[in-house]
Amino acid sequence: MSTTPLRLKELSKKEDLLTGGHRLCAGCGAPIAIRQIMLAADVPIVAANATGCLEVSTTIYPYSAWKIPWIHTAFENAAATISGVEAMYRALKRKGKISEEIKFIAFGGDGGTYDIGFQSLSGAMERGHDIVYVCYDNGAYMNTGIQRSSATPFGANTTTSPAGSVIPGKLQPRKNLTKIMAAHGIPYVAQTTPAHWRDLMTKVRKALEVKGPAFINILASCNRGWRTPTDRAIEDSKLAVETCFWPLYEYENGRLTINYKPKEKKPVVEFLKTQGRFKHLFSPENEHLLQHSQELVDREWEALLREEAMWKAEEEKEEQKD
Amino acid sequence: MKGWRELEIGAVTEAGSADEYNTGSWRAFRPRWIEENCIQCLFCWIYCPDSAITVKDGKRGEFDYKHCKGCGICAVECPGKKGKKAIVMEEEGK
Numbered sequence: 001m002s003t004t005p006l007r008l009k010e011l012s013k014k015e016d017l018l019t020g021g022h023r024l025c026a027g028c029g030a031p032i033a034i035r036q037i038m039l040a041a042d043v044p045i046v047a048a049n050a051t052g053c054l055e056v057s058t059t060i061y062p063y064s065a066w067k068i069p070w071i072h073t074a075f076e077n078a079a080a081t082i083s084g085v086e087a088m089y090r091a092l093k094r095k096g097k098i099s100e101e102i103k104f105i106a107f108g109g110d111g112g113t114y115d116i117g118f119q120s121l122s123g124a125m126e127r128g129h130d131i132v133y134v135c136y137d138n139g140a141y142m143n144t145g146i147q148r149s150s151a152t153p154f155g156a157n158t159t160t161s162p163a164g165s166v167i168p169g170k171l172q173p174r175k176n177l178t179k180i181m182a183a184h185g186i187p188y189v190a191q192t193t194p195a196h197w198r199d200l201m202t203k204v205r206k207a208l209e210v211k212g213p214a215f216i217n218i219l220a221s222c223n224r225g226w227r228t229p230t231d232r233a234i235e236d237s238k239l240a241v242e243t244c245f246w247p248l249y250e251y252e253n254g255r256l257t258i259n260y261k262p263k264e265k266k267p268v269v270e271f272l273k274t275q276g277r278f279k280h281l282f283s284p285e286n287e288h289l290l291q292h293s294q295e296l297v298d299r300e301w302e303a304l305l306r307e308e309a310m311w312k313a314e315e316e317k318e319e320q321k322d
Numbered sequence: 323m324k325g326w327r328e329l330e331i332g333a334v335t336e337a338g339s340a341d342e343y344n345t346g347s348w349r350a351f352r353p354r355w356i357e358e359n360c361i362q363c364l365f366c367w368i369y370c371p372d373s374a375i376t377v378k379d380g381k382r383g384e385f386d387y388k389h390c391k392g393c394g395i396c397a398v399e400c401p402g403k404k405g406k407k408a409i410v411m412e413e414e415g416k
Contacts, residue, residue, distance in 0.1 A: 008363070009362075010380070011368070013377075020386060022340050023343075023345065024371065025391075027393030027394070028371050031373075032370070036368065058340065059335070060340075062339065064336070064338065065341075067338040230395075231397065231398045233393075234399055
């Protein structure tokens, strides 16, 4: 089977499998990621979609923006649904009733993935289904009006972690779901953003390619919840990567690769200051919170660097033995 | 009680029918394409949340104003030519 080169000119000749006319907000990051995922795939895709912005807004009855077989599932079970579809596919294949090569993707937001769908996701990964789970992480329950999730960053103002005289936004750090998925020991885990379209598409192809479960965590800007102008989705994603708030990395069979290291790591305030949800952190009495935000980013980034260095040293040792 | 075989099929809609739906009326700002400044990098196309950049044979054409919501991402990401943007945002109704 031929694969489309990852060049925009070539990719643009493919059919867009998510149409316009969906009702996600102007400037939403999620559909940018979804379009890229489906453009990257050169095989037929069947998708399950957890409840959330993406599901609601792309399928307002009687319309659907999807040009692939697509199943709406509840908030908590997108991974279970796609597991079932994949198991059925294997059974039909075994019985000789289907010969076509088909791939299976589940889409969920951070609410449906980090929180509500977490147990079904963990179960599907452990059972080893040949599926890809994609989380588009916009860092809160945006669909219902910006409630905090376990993906919401430290200090963010949401309707259930309101910044004011009692608390300065969310008190807890973000859960590191990508690392938790890596701890499942599955063949492929990655983190990316739609601003880095080539990185995203390469990762989607790797995820579809591996036999067994794969997980991709995609940062997806939400201008309503992040309190940004509608044209910021790509710029803010770039800042997330340049500040190492959202590093681009992947685990292939447990081995970590950092896909991009900024020449000069920007301070995390560069990412925070463009977003209204962090505005209160910039008042003088909250300076220590900005420092803490930086510490959280540094801790994660340095741990990644150490881990990658360990793998490299390990491989050098192996090479010397040979 | 009916078995599942007797039940009517639920909310199955035609694939991609949202294409018929007009979201262009949401726009407060309208992107304008200035072809002479366009280097055909297609960043506008890959970053559009609404599939609202028409492309033919690997080259972009006019905006699909039926779907464009006027977010302005394309104008921000447009590198333009010699410092001149190929996409500018203009207020609707002016």
